[in-house]
Amino acid sequence: MFAIKIITPVLILALAIPIWRRSLRNAHRQRLLAQPINYQWRAILVKNVPLYNRLPAELKPQLEGLINIFLAEKYFEGCGGLEITDEIRVTIAAQACILLLNHKTHYFPKLKSILVYPTAYVGGKGDLANQPRQGESWQNGPVVLAWNSVIGGAHNIADGQNVVFHEFSHRLDQEDGSADGAPILENRTCYASWAKVLNREYNVLRGEAKKHHHTILRQYGATNPAEFFAVATEAFLEKPKQMKNKHPQLYDELKNYYKLDPITWK
Ligand SMILES: [Zn+2]
Structure with missing residues (x-):
């Protein structure tokens, strides 16, 4: 009985302090x-x-x-x-x-x-x-x-x-x-189209890189899927028009993920 009297307030405090800290x-x-x-x-x-x-x-x-x-x-x-x-x-x-x-x-x-x-x-x-x-x-x-x-x-x-x-x-x-080129997406239904579009675009870039073709995505993105996402992010924010033009589905995946539409920025 005595133990319960001591333990209960300690437990309540242990639970309450993190919640209180978080709200602060x-x-x-x-x-x-x-x-x-x-x-x-x-x-x-x-x-x-x-x-x-x-x-x-x-x-x-x-x-x-x-x-x-x-x-x-x-x-x-x-x-x-x-x-x-x-x-x-x-x-x-x-x-x-x-x-x-x-x-x-x-x-x-x-x-x-x-x-x-x-x-x-x-x-x-x-x-x-x-x-x-x-x-x-x-x-x-x-x-x-x-x-x-x-x-x-x-x-x-x-x-x-x-x-x-x-x-x-x-x-x-x-x-x-x-680090696999897929950040945490808004909900589970987003992963299928993300994987489909980004994998396809990654493979296209790998092919272009092998042929040393000039692309709007830096060829460093062909290193692996994680680098592809990072390089695609750079192009999305800095070359949105070209990306939308040449890689419309990739642009749309990044637009949904970042909740930004840089093509409209003046
Ligand atoms: Zn990197």
Whole structure:
């Protein structure tokens, strides 16, 4: 009897504390989401992220709210002597958060930190261990980026090459535990057409890459299905017209997944 008297309140507390913490965090996020960014950060967006200028008016406040949450929750670490500044944080956060627009409660849940090198770095493991890298995303670990590639990719919004879109789309792909080119889709019925369209397009790109044909999708996408999804994401946001024209079904799958229609952005 005595044990029950002690254990019951302990159990109630053990259950209540996480719920209470979650509701505090949600309330904090809602405040951040509704808050515009300050004018210094907006000036960074205008200067470094031309895609921000093209976003439809109703998406800009949403992006700013997502940037607030991203910067409040993710830790940035400078590597190779790089000192982290607001310019670096805001430029990376803005592009990463474009992938989250219109997804009401998604904030890269397993990502805690972003490591930033000044330029391409050598490291990592596997086949490419000794090759210079512009970025990578470690499953359940950090995203790593080279700052000069981030800036180059952000400034040129028509070349289908953007290291932040690339690495953060890998992040989305990794969230279900496997980097296989299929992120978590809205519901189960979406997977069949996703697999059909993306597999077909991946195989087409592999064929084109073998023949060294020029394609609107970077040939690096022919490496494996995970790289295909990342490369397709870059083209979807930076070459939407060409993608819609040449790969209409791929465009539609990505449009449904990202809940964005970049072809309409001015
Ligand atoms: Zn990749």
